[in-house]
Amino acid sequence: MPLILNGKELSETIKKELKLEVESYISKGLRKPALAVILVGSDPASKVYVRRKKESCEYVGISSLSFNLPESTTEVELLELIGKLNGDDDVDGILVQLPLPSHINTQRVIEAINPEKDVDGFHPLNMGKLATGKDDGIIPCTPLGIWIMLKHYRIETFKKDVVVVGASNIVGKPMSLLFLKNEEATVTVCHKNTKNLKDHTQKADILVVAVGKPKLITDDMVKENSVVIDVGINRLEDGKIVGDVDFDNVKDKVSAITPVPGGVGPMTVVSLLINTLSIYRKKHGFSPHPLTEI
Numbered sequence: 001m002p003l004i005l006n007g008k009e010l011s012e013t014i015k016k017e018l019k020l021e022v023e024s025y026i027s028k029g030l031r032k033p034a035l036a037v038i039l040v041g042s043d044p045a046s047k048v049y050v051r052r053k054k055e056s057c058e059y060v061g062i063s064s065l066s067f068n069l070p071e072s073t074t075e076v077e078l079l080e081l082i083g084k085l086n087g088d089d090d091v092d093g094i095l096v097q098l099p100l101p102s103h104i105n106t107q108r109v110i111e112a113i114n115p116e117k118d119v120d121g122f123h124p125l126n127m128g129k130l131a132t133g134k135d136d137g138i139i140p141c142t143p144l145g146i147w148i149m150l151k152h153y154r155i156e157t158f159k160k161d162v163v164v165v166g167a168s169n170i171v172g173k174p175m176s177l178l179f180l181k182n183e184e185a186t187v188t189v190c191h192k193n194t195k196n197l198k199d200h201t202q203k204a205d206i207l208v209v210a211v212g213k214p215k216l217i218t219d220d221m222v223k224e225n226s227v228v229i230d231v232g233i234n235r236l237e238d239g240k241i242v243g244d245v246d247f248d249n250v251k252d253k254v255s256a257i258t259p260v261p262g263g264v265g266p267m268t269v270v271s272l273l274i275n276t277l278s279i280y281r282k283k284h285g286f287s288p289h290p291l292t293e294i
């Protein structure tokens with residue numbers, strides 16, 4: 001049986017620590033950290049994720065300010081709201097849940113967020129800092145959560161061959177940049193135009209898959225004793241949630257694997273809390289959050 005990388009359990013442990021941390025700020029007379037959460041429309045999955053984010057904020061003592069906007073919201077209206085939140089000193093972080101309705105230009109919205117309040121780390125300035133190895137940026141939540149999980153389970157990343165399947169701005173690209181930081185690992189990024197995907201995945205010591213295709217990765221595609229990180233969350237017609245990796249088929253060949261659900265997803269949510277606290281700490285003259293140190 002491989003080591004199961006239990007993101008649900010680890011995220012609960014981290015949340016308990018963050019709760020104590022927030023209590024220590026309040027006991028110093030500081031205000032509560034605050035996160036603005038913007039949801040446009042009523043995508044069912046987004047509603048679930050936003051609810052989890054808000055519940056987690058509440059648990060650790062972060063104020064979450066909800067902005068649930070109708071599907072018909074215009075880009076101008078959304079940009080106006082972001083402008084107001086950028087100027088509000090009591091708001092530490094701003095999160096716009098993705099995907100946005102198709103009539104709104106996602107990149108323009110991301111770029112409107114003050115990079116210092118960009119808890120998702122999607123702003124080009126934060127992406128650029130990650131790409132150039134600068135330590136004072138904000139790391140996107142899913143890659144940060146995966147990194148924290150690998151370090152917690154003492155999975156060696158140095159000099160490893162890492163293959164990332166999926167080149168999205170949210171996961172694949174920042175994940176690759178994180179593994180490249182300090183020339184830690186050798187990284188291959190595969191995407192929809194990659195020829196012979198299997199030729200690449202078979203060589204991976206660490207395989208990260210984030211494409212949104214149920215059970216794409218089967219046992220013939222993974223290296224013996226490798227570590228497999230499944231970022232996919234796919235809802236099947238029967239309501240079951242499965243990842244991009246065929247877990248039952250792959251599990252006996254690998255040394256460690258994340259389950260879906262209960263793996264990367266909860267680590268994404270806890271990383272949002274960490275990023276919010278990191279911004280709050282910098283504002284109050286503390287160092288960035290230690291869990292963001294790579």
Ligand SMILES: Nc1nc2c(c(=O)[nH]1)N[C@@H](CN(C=O)c1ccc(C(=O)N[C@@H](CCC(=O)O)C(=O)O)cc1)CN2
Pocket residue numbers: 048049052095096097098099120141142170233241260261262263264265266268269
């Ligand atoms: N602004 C952002 N939008 C989106 C992000 C993001 O990081 N920032 N990532 C994804 C969705 N996401 C966070 O928003 C997210 C995905 C999955 C989970 C999660 O806990 N999943 C559960 C299973 C899901 C379920 O029960 O329905 C799990 O894996 O155990 C949390 C957050 C896209 N948008």
